[in-house]
Amino acid sequence: MSPGGGAAVIDLRALRDDPGRVRASQAARGEPDDAVDALLAADEARRAAVTRADGLRAAQKEASQSVRSASAEDRPAVLERAKALAAEVKAAEAEQAAADAALRAAHLAVPNVVEGAPPGGEADFVVLRDVGTPPDIAAPRDHLEIAEGLRAIDTERGAKVAGARFYFLTGVGALLQLGLLQLAMAQAVDNGFTPMITPSLVAPPVMEGTGFLGAHAAEVYRLEADDLYLVGTSEVPLAGYHMGEVLDLSAGPLRYAGWSSCYRREAGSYGKDTRGIIRVHQFDKVEMFVYCDPAEAADEHQRLLAWEEEMLAKVQVPYRVIDTAAGDLGSSAARKFDCEAWVPSQGTYRELTSTSNCTTFQARRLGIRFRDADGRPQTCATLNGTLATTRWLVAILENHQQPDGSVVVPAALRPYVGGRELLSPA
RNA sequence: GGUGGAGUCGCGUAGUGGCCGAGCGCGCACGCCUCGAAAGCGUGUGACGGUGCAAGCCGUCCGUGGGUUCAAAUCCCACCUCCACCGCCA
Numbered sequence: 333m334s335p336g337g338g339a340a341v342i343d344l345r346a347l348r349d350d351p352g353r354v355r356a357s358q359a360a361r362g363e364p365d366d367a368v369d370a371l372l373a374a375d376e377a378r379r380a381a382v383t384r385a386d387g388l389r390a391a392q393k394e395a396s397q398s399v400r401s402a403s404a405e406d407r408p409a410v411l412e413r414a415k416a417l418a419a420e421v422k423a424a425e426a427e428q429a430a431a432d433a434a435l436r437a438a439h440l441a442v443p444n445v446v447e448g449a450p451p452g453g454e455a456d457f458v459v460l461r462d463v464g465t466p467p468d469i470a471a472p473r474d475h476l477e478i479a480e481g482l483r484a485i486d487t488e489r490g491a492k493v494a495g496a497r498f499y500f501l502t503g504v505g506a507l508l509q510l511g512l513l514q515l516a517m518a519q520a521v522d523n524g525f526t527p528m529i530t531p532s533l534v535a536p537p538v539m540e541g542t543g544f545l546g547a548h549a550a551e552v553y554r555l556e557a558d559d560l561y562l563v564g565t566s567e568v569p570l571a572g573y574h575m576g577e578v579l580d581l582s583a584g585p586l587r588y589a590g591w592s593s594c595y596r597r598e599a600g601s602y603g604k605d606t607r608g609i610i611r612v613h614q615f616d617k618v619e620m621f622v623y624c625d626p627a628e629a630a631d632e633h634q635r636l637l638a639w640e641e642e643m644l645a646k647v648q649v650p651y652r653v654i655d656t657a658a659g660d661l662g663s664s665a666a667r668k669f670d671c672e673a674w675v676p677s678q679g680t681y682r683e684l685t686s687t688s689n690c691t692t693f694q695a696r697r698l699g700i701r702f703r704d705a706d707g708r709p710q711t712c713a714t715l716n717g718t719l720a721t722t723r724w725l726v727a728i729l730e731n732h733q734q735p736d737g738s739v740v741v742p743a744a745l746r747p748y749v750g751g752r753e754l755l756s757p758a
Numbered sequence: 759g760g761u762g763g764a765g766u767c768g769c770g771u772a773g774u775g776g777c778c779g780a781g782c783g784c785g786c787a788c789g790c791c792u793c794g795a796a797a798g799c800g801u802g803u804g805a806c807g808g809u810g811c812a813a814g815c816c817g818u819c820c821g822u823g824g825g826u827u828c829a830a831a832u833c834c835c836a837c838c839u840c841c842a843c844c845g846c847c848a
Contacts, residue, residue: 379807382817383809383816386808386809386818387816390816392829396828399829400829416828417828418827
């Protein structure tokens with residue numbers, strides 16, 4: 333068992349130095365404290381196992397070397413000693429491997445330490461600001477009714493072909509979606525991001541390293557025959573992209589914009605959002621992903637939020653920005669801001685974007701580091717943020733609907749629908 | 759899917775059981791030389807874990823995971839990746 337390989341992703345010094353910080357975070361999330369105790373105990377046990385194995389290895393090495401130089405008469409005794417030590421080393425290494433595995437498991441059970449998020453659960457978010465004014469629509473049609481009038485979305489045939497929560501985007505629906513994604517990609521490139529089209533299937537270490545096999549493992553599709561996972565966001569392949577590398581961040585953060593289809597099982601959401609394309613098993617997304625110095629992560633998080641709002645402004649829908657409460661964060665996030673758009677048919681706000689600061693949580697698991705000012709490798713921070721998704725069509729169609737069932741196309745999207753300003757029912 | 763070849767400390771390579779717990783070249787860093795530079799000469803050159811205030815010390819790492827052996831880069835098994843050719847197919 334190589335201590336380097338298994339333990340490289342685990343950096344527990346901060347926890348040892350200040351366990352109170354992690355305990356406070358667990359409390360804010362509403363998570364039990366015993367996971368921290370288990371982690372500390374596993375860390376302690378592993379260190380003892382490593383020390384013991386190291387000592388035995390050194391003794392065995394010496395014994396082994398003395399076999400060669402031993403005289404003919406001493407040789408049998410020396411050989412016996414070496415053999416006995418070899419057996420002890422084997423046992424000690426097995427113990428160390430078990431301790432490594434136990435530590436890893438304990439480590440995976442502890443979510444990221446929250447940073448500044450409001451305490452509490454799903455309902456305890458804080459509204460940071462409201463942007464735009466909800467339109468005054470007498471009897472708003474919902475997005476599916478509008479889309480069916482425009483022949484833009486076909487959920488019946490989606491269900492026929494693939495089942496519930498699947499759909500076809502047809503005609504102007506397909507054009508709007510492609511336009512939206514291209515607009516997002518173009519903005520990202522303008523802002524200095526490297527455009528990427530990523531794999532939508534990833535290997536287990538990548539899915540595990542990004543934190544999606546924690547509390548929300550049931551959300552992830554797995555292909556049994558090939559031991560691969562379908563990604564729920566291109567955040568996953570983009571995080572895996574630099575797995576095991578030491579990055580050069582001397583010129584600033586590395587920023588990528590990933591385009592991928594995304595797959596989610598939506599387990600446990602039966603009966604929720606069953607109409608239309610608000611909650612579906614497959615959708616498309618342009619996602620921003622950043623590797624940076626942890627010292628810059630909080631500032632970068634604000635930049636990601638600003639870029640999301642820049643994109644929202646282009647589609648001209650009213651939205652609010654919320655600071656998600658600790659208990660509603662994914663296991664990898666230290667803080668998360670969502671932009672929620674007004675959905676007239678529901679009279680409420682629904683999430684269109686989500687940006688998370690994962691600090692060093694993912695990078696530690698994936699072994700992604702950078703060289704600090706002294707040239708020493710340090711774990712970097714990762715952040716992500718949504719730039720556009722299929723769900724945006726819901727907000728666009730509903731907020732720009734007209735009494736006759738037509739839809740005004742936001743100016744930025746017109747080039748993608750043949751220059752039309754208005755989409756009218758067929 | 760089949761056959762053959764290959765994966766070594768940033769890069770290129772040497773290396774078929776203990777003198778390789780890893781040599782050499784390049785690159786890089788520092789020093790000498792020089793008015794300055796080049797060339798030349800010399801020294802150094804990674805990661806991870808453990809331990810220590812620290813200098814340091816110890817252990818691990820030759821694609822990955824197992825195995826054989828007192829001892830593995832080297833032998834055996836499985837897997838991954840890359841290259842070449844063949845077959846099949848968007």
